[in-house]
Amino acid sequence: MNKYRGTDKDIHIRIYKFVVDCFRDVVKKIPKTIENNPIISQLSSALTSIGANDQEADATSSKKDFIAKYSIVKKESKETKYWLSFVRDSSLVDSNVVDPYIQECQEILMIVSKIIENTRY
Numbered sequence: 001m002n003k004y005r006g007t008d009k010d011i012h013i014r015i016y017k018f019v020v021d022c023f024r025d026v027v028k029k030i031p032k033t034i035e036n037n038p039i040i041s042q043l044s045s046a047l048t049s050i051g052a053n054d055q056e057a058d059a060t061s062s063k064k065d066f067i068a069k070y071s072i073v074k075k076e077s078k079e080t081k082y083w084l085s086f087v088r089d090s091s092l093v094d095s096n097v098v099d100p101y102i103q104e105c106q107e108i109l110m111i112v113s114k115i116i117e118n119t120r121y
Contacts, residue, residue, distance in 0.1 A: 011111055012058055015073075018108060019051040022101045026084065029093045036092060043083035049076040050108070063119060070116050077109040 027047065030040050050073055057069035081102060088098040 011108075011115070012054055014111075015051055015054045015108060018101070018104050019047055022047055022080075022084075022105075026087060026093050026098055026101055029097065030087060031092065039083065039086065039090075039092070043080065043087065046076045046079040046083060050080060067116055067119055070112055070119070074109060074112045074116065077105055077112060081105045081109065 023044065027040060027044050030036050030043075032040070053069050053072040053076065057066050057073065060066040060069060084098055084102045084105060087093050088095045088102065
């Protein structure tokens with residue numbers, strides 16, 4: 001049971017805000033070049049998959065399905081963190097813009113990992 005439902009600590013609200021803000025502040029700021037297009041696509045796909053699978057997890061009817069969906073959220077969070085680090089380290093977007101999103105992605109990853117662990121037991 002999500003004791004934070006409807007508050008700023010609600011994981012679903014936090015993930016949605018992260019996805020929307022990161023898409024706006026990072027993905028859309030990457031210069032559109034032939035070289036960068038695959039990076040934009042990869043980051044965009046991983047990022048938006050976090051939100052979509054979080055919503056699917058929230059609507060599951062079994063523990064097994066919930067864990068499966070949140071495992072995807074975890075995997076896509078790791079991939080998103082990788083691409084955000086790549087964008088920062090390649091100087092595609094200023095590190096001052098990207099770093100807070102890398103931090104938030106890491107925090108979401110830790111929360112989701114704990115949710116999965118707690119749900120298993």
